[in-house]
Amino acid sequence: MAEKEPRSSGGSDGSELGTTAREMRAAEPYISAVWKLVGGAVVGVLGGYWLDKWLGTTPWLLVALSLVGISVGFYGFLRAMTRLGKRK
Amino acid sequence: MRKAMVLFASLFAAVAWASSGPAAEGEKEDVAAYILHHVSDSHELEIEVPLSHDHITLHLPQILVPFKDGACTPVMTDHGEVTPGLGAGCLDLSITKHTVMMWLAAVLLIGSILIWSNRDKTKLVPRGTGANLFEMLVLFVRDELAIKNIGKEEGPRYVPYLLTAFFFILFMNLLGLFPWMASATGNLAVTCGLAVCTFVVTQLAGIRAAGFGGYLAHLTGGVHPLLWPIMIPVEFLGLFTKPFALTVRLFANMLAGHIVIFFLLGLIFILQHPAVAIISVPFAFGIYLLELFVAFVQAYVFTMLSALFIGMGVAMGHHGDDHGHAHDHKEGGHAEGKAHAMGH
Numbered sequence: 001m002a003e004k005e006p007r008s009s010g011g012s013d014g015s016e017l018g019t020t021a022r023e024m025r026a027a028e029p030y031i032s033a034v035w036k037l038v039g040g041a042v043v044g045v046l047g048g049y050w051l052d053k054w055l056g057t058t059p060w061l062l063v064a065l066s067l068v069g070i071s072v073g074f075y076g077f078l079r080a081m082t083r084l085g086k087r088k
Numbered sequence: 089m090r091k092a093m094v095l096f097a098s099l100f101a102a103v104a105w106a107s108s109g110p111a112a113e114g115e116k117e118d119v120a121a122y123i124l125h126h127v128s129d130s131h132e133l134e135i136e137v138p139l140s141h142d143h144i145t146l147h148l149p150q151i152l153v154p155f156k157d158g159a160c161t162p163v164m165t166d167h168g169e170v171t172p173g174l175g176a177g178c179l180d181l182s183i184t185k186h187t188v189m190m191w192l193a194a195v196l197l198i199g200s201i202l203i204w205s206n207r208d209k210t211k212l213v214p215r216g217t218g219a220n221l222f223e224m225l226v227l228f229v230r231d232e233l234a235i236k237n238i239g240k241e242e243g244p245r246y247v248p249y250l251l252t253a254f255f256f257i258l259f260m261n262l263l264g265l266f267p268w269m270a271s272a273t274g275n276l277a278v279t280c281g282l283a284v285c286t287f288v289v290t291q292l293a294g295i296r297a298a299g300f301g302g303y304l305a306h307l308t309g310g311v312h313p314l315l316w317p318i319m320i321p322v323e324f325l326g327l328f329t330k331p332f333a334l335t336v337r338l339f340a341n342m343l344a345g346h347i348v349i350f351f352l353l354g355l356i357f358i359l360q361h362p363a364v365a366i367i368s369v370p371f372a373f374g375i376y377l378l379e380l381f382v383a384f385v386q387a388y389v390f391t392m393l394s395a396l397f398i399g400m401g402v403a404m405g406h407h408g409d410d411h412g413h414a415h416d417h418k419e420g421g422h423a424e425g426k427a428h429a430m431g432h
Contacts, residue, residue, distance in 0.1 A: 017399075018236030024396055025403050032326070036309055039322035047321070072318040076309050083310075 029084055036076035044069015119354035127346050129184045129275055135268045148188065153179040189272040193259035200255070229254050229391060237395035242293075242402045246395070249289055253282065254391040261342060261383035265376070273386070274343040276335065283331035286394040290330070290401045297405030306404065330397050334390060341386050345379040 017025075048065030052058040133146040152160040152171065159177035162169040172178045204222040207214050214223055229251050235243040257273060264271020272278045295303045309319040352372040356364045 016235055016240045018232075020392075021237040021396060021399050025400060028400055028403070035326045035329070036319070036322060039325055040318060043318060043321045043325065069318055072311070072315050073322065075315070076311055076319060076322070079311060080309075 029080065033077050033080035033084070036080060037073045040069045040071075040073015040076060041066070042069070044072070119351075119357050123347055123350040123354060126350060127270075127274055127343060129186045129270075131182060131184055133185050133188060133268075148183045148185070151181040151183065153181060155179065185270050186272040186275045186278060189260060189263050189270050190278065193256055193263055193272065196259045196263075197252070197255050225254070226251060233388075233392050233395045237392065238399040238402055242297075242399075243395075246289065246293070246398050249285075250391050250395055253285070253394055254387050257282065257338070257390055258383065258387035261386060262380075264342065264346065265379060265383065271342050271346060273338055274346060276339050279335045279339040282338070282390070283334040286334060286397060287327070287331040289394070290397045291327070293398045293401035294404045297402045299405070302405065330393075334393055338386055338390055341382060345375065345382055349375050349379065 044065045044067070045062065047069070048062035051061045051065065055061065131148050131150055133148060135144045135146070136142070137144060150171075154160040155177040159172060162171055164170075171180060173180070200218075200222065204214075204219045207216070207219045214220060230244070230247050233254075234247045234250050237243075238246055260272045260278070263269045264274065291303075294306075298306065307320055307323045308316055309323050311319050349372050352368045352375065355368045356362065
């Protein structure tokens with residue numbers, strides 16, 4: 001390339017990162033926290049359903065693992081939000 | 089311009105009028121099948137001979153790798169002969185229409201890089217539209233996508249991958265706008281493959297930033313080890329949400345544009361009146377121009393999001409900041425960095 005040095009493209013805070021990148025990085029912990037809440041339930045239900053089919057214990061493992069998944073997801077979500085609150 | 093459009097539509101209407109009649113009767117039901125046939129992948133490359141109804145059909149080689157004896161024997165179904173899939177023990181490595189388009193895009197990519205980058209090296213000021221346009225796009229990807237989304241220190245490291253993705257997708261998108269060609273990005277397998285490449289680069293960026301231990305630690309979600317059997321699958325599934333978005337966005341956008349163009353032209357045969365061409369041909373032409381714009385936009389969006397995700401991977405090892413600096417981390421990461429990575 002003829003131009004060797006990248007031209008300066010600083011953000012308002014002096015960072016070279018674009019607005020979208022800064023906002024996405026700031027939002028990432030919150031996205032992750034919400035995914036914990038949703039993903040816990042999803043993994044619990046799917047895992048329970050699959051184990052029930054495999055072991056022939058319908059519907060007990062589905063019920064049990066759904067509750068466990070929802071609880072773990074909720075716990076992970078609360079833990080993440082508490083830590084984010086502390087950091088702020 | 090308006091006169092040209094009217095003339096263009098009139099010519100099409102005249103051609104449609106000339107070709108209407110008994111042949112068009114049977115085509116009413118076939119429009120949907122025709123559209124699907126044109127946008128889907130196939131083992132043949134059909135090239136129409138201009139000003140005639142003749143086609144040159146190139147039969148592409150079928151390469152089937154059976155894992156067990158007779159696994160690749162075609163099975164008769166309602167839709168004709170179907171080759172068994174991977175589940176039945178048959179690996180299909182056939183060269184298809186979209187594979188050829190990808191190869192063509194790769195040749196164009198390598199050729200353009202070699203020609204224009206060489207011109208850039210040998211002259212102080214590159215001359216020519218191609219060289220200047222190429223340099224403008226390269227600098228745009230470097231400055232506006234890589235550095236703005238990853239950071240000044242880490243960004244340049246990922247520029248080669250981002251440039252490859254940008255130009256490869258762009259050439260594939262543009263090839264689909266030529267007659268007798270196909271858009272390989274209108275194939276879910278192709279966009280999935282591209283998203284997998286971004287996924288791998290993103291994970292490597294995360295490992296590089298947080299250390300392998302730190303990267304594995306963020307998969308635990310920061311909860312008690314007793315809860316890991318639930319939380320690790322949750323975090324692992326969460327890794328695939330971003331590449332999934334990349335896959336579907338590119339595939340759906342490219343496929344939808346082609347289907348709309350075909351459907352607008354198919355209206356002539358569905359409504360079975362040549363006068364429809366006066367409306368549908370200019371509309372199809374407008375959508376075609378929009379497709380030309382979308383070809384660039386989708387290449388940009390894929391590259392921008394790839395850079396954004398790589399940047400988020402790089403940020404995994406940061407101390408709760410967002411200033412894009414690279415920090416040194418010992419192998420194994422550290423509590424603060426990994427806690428920040430996944431929302432603590």
